[in-house]
Amino acid sequence: MSPRMSRAHRARLSLFTAGTASLALLATACGGSGSGSSSAPKDFSYLSVTENTAVKTALTTLSKGACTKENKALPLKTETVPQASLDQKLQLLAGQDALPVQFAAGNAPALTNQLEGSGKIADLEKELKELGVLDQIEPAAVSTVKALYDGKLAVLPYEYNIEGIFYNKKLFSDNGLSEPATWDALVDASAKLESKGVQPFSASGQQGWPLTRLISGYLYRSLGPDALQKVADGKAALTDPEYVKAAEEVADLGKKGYFGKGLGSIDYDTAMNQFLNGKAAMFYMGSWALTNISDAGQNKIGVENVGFMPFPAVTGGKGAIDQYPSNVGLGITLARKSFDDRTADWTACIAKNYGATVLKDQGAISGFKVNADVKDANAVTTQVRDTIGASGQNVLWFEALFSTKATTISQTNAASLVSGSMAPQKFMQTVQDALTAR
Template identity: 55%
Template sequence: MARAFGVRGRRVALVGVSGIALVLSACGGTGGGGGATPESLTYLRNVENGNIEPVLQTLADGACSEQNERLPLEVSTIPQAELDAQIQMLGGQDALPVMFAAGGTPAEGARLWDAGMLVDFEAELEELGVLDMIEPAAISTIESLYGGAFNFLPFQFNIEGIFYNREYFTENGFEEPQTWDELLDIAAAFEARGITPFAASGEQGWPITRLVSGYLYRSLGPDALQAVADGDARLTDPEYVEAAAAVADLGARGYFGENIASLDYDSAQNEFLTGNAAMFYMGTWALTAINDPEQNQIGLDNVGFMPFPAVEGGAGSIDQYPSNVGLPSTFNARTYTPEVGDWLRCITENFGELSLRDEQTISGFKPQNPVPDLPELTQDVQQRIADSSETVLWFEALFNAKAGQDSSSNAALLVNGQLSPEDFMSTLQTDLDTD
């Protein structure tokens, strides 16, 4: 069931799953499917992401109102779990919308690029004179994920690191650890004082495996997991098992507390924000909760952020932040016209500032003007992003679906001692071998 409504000259279509293919494929001559000249800026996004559309609608009403008059914004939504299949179907019918969100599997986006279906944003933004409005770190992340090209837009951009309780660190005379060994010393001291060193969700699993990839990137360098994807290394190689063993050792020492297997994401975050845990490895999307005084009981000024520390003798650098771009969006190359290009330029010039001001969400678009009254921690993260030029990915980023699922489901077993580091990595390598 679809319904359309007008807001200041804008048309926004909200389309149910059952009707979405019909609506989008019908856009061949009017809304932007196929290779026809579009008459609207059709945008297919996953329903779970509610941060992007409000910013685009604000742009349609304001800074991009002229563009919206020529190509009205029309938004359709679909559950993320169905997005990959929907994009594949529409691509096969040459009926992709003008703009659409990436599927959940980066390899699918790379296939669309190889098939010539996506806009080359490096070339087009350079032509439009606004390429410098994109953070280099965001471009680096997209290139790593989607076949080596800048072919998706970073409507969201997060780096990952360790949030920590400043008061606990100060009380105990600790400075930010620069090495893994220093981090272990700090964790041991907190555990001895009855403070859980690390909050993490064993139920989700991936907050634990992020530590494994962090160790790998610091010990073997930024290409550690790309080498596995390329077949030049295996997760069962000794230096890879070492990373899993290092994280398993954190669990063996009790540094995650006693109930990690039963903690979900929100509960683990709450452990940190209520002062029950000293540190919390997470992406900067956690700033939403940290900046919320109802959730953050330890106080915003009491939260610090630091990078994953170096591994002594390792090939990685402490300023290579793991990063992601959420579920980014792209443009259909077949329907890219000068009018669509005008929209792209206006989005690039204005999205970063509005997203930060209205949604408190950091994107890969640089704000044109400073946003007033931002919390100090948010400003710190922004500066770290601006200072970064090379990023790395997360543990499962280049895995197939089976390996990704087994990685998350077995992570708690790894740190609880129920699964050895060798068996953990062997299971994942077997999954990769059967792809």
């Protein structure tokens, strides 16, 4: 392998806005007069956000264990900033051509895409392939990252979540129900539960997004995995009949009372507690909820009674039941300028060891493969990990490709849609208008 320092670039002058933040970044040209070669990094500098300690903790563990050799050659050095200040910090550092070796990517995918486009970010897919560790990232995680970042593997999945429906297996069994594989079966199961005095769903109307994710789930199953990309590209609109149909189906669940009473005032924690206390049979949520589910202090129904199922198929639809909505949390990326041989060694070590470290020490699921015999906390965690490993193509969530304005409008009006105070056509029109206005 040729020395990586010879691959350093001369960044071109660019001015861009960072997604919905509308903050300008002046990406000045790198120093030097012809070779474009970069200076070797003095340490494995890592810029993180104050609110997320998981990655910092795992990297510190690796620096003292599996990656001791790499850390000796290039010592880990961490810095944190509040997440709300991250984008501005990255823009400042990029403008000074002083990005750290590794850093938490911008809050909006648009910022990372612009950094990648201006040559500030390492070509991770190429580098990982050359290092022989590209296969250490789960295919589903690769699919999710590329869907968010214009088809590029622009960040590493230090965190990885899939979404689906957690359900109370005991309540299902007591009422003679099996896991529904189709939307019609889900609606029928909900009707039976309601008739027996069991609230079918728990959800946070105050948050809004747990409801809108049901809309996108229906869209992906009925229209296929590119349903919302078509809206983003202007090839379809949320007001098209087949899109309004999804809003109608979800609104109908609320009309029938399947979310219980006072939905608009229910916050995230209350919704979680409703499910974990056995007051609702189903709960649409991401795999981050495994932390709550595994906590005996919170989970009163018993972890053995929690199942996980994919969003059901829509009869005649173009989507597949194994296409799970997913996200990579706040992705981590590496600067192109400082990606030398020592950085490459660190990256390879992380790819091989991070997945097992974060699962063993923190019970967290990443997008890296687990190359060690780590015992899961419970069967549902194992099921989710197996699901991630078997999934080759995932999809995004309802607002993933929306502007900030459209996202806010969507989530603040979701409870009104499901409670019946806003018609499905009106809801979709309102969100589409916000998209068109961006």
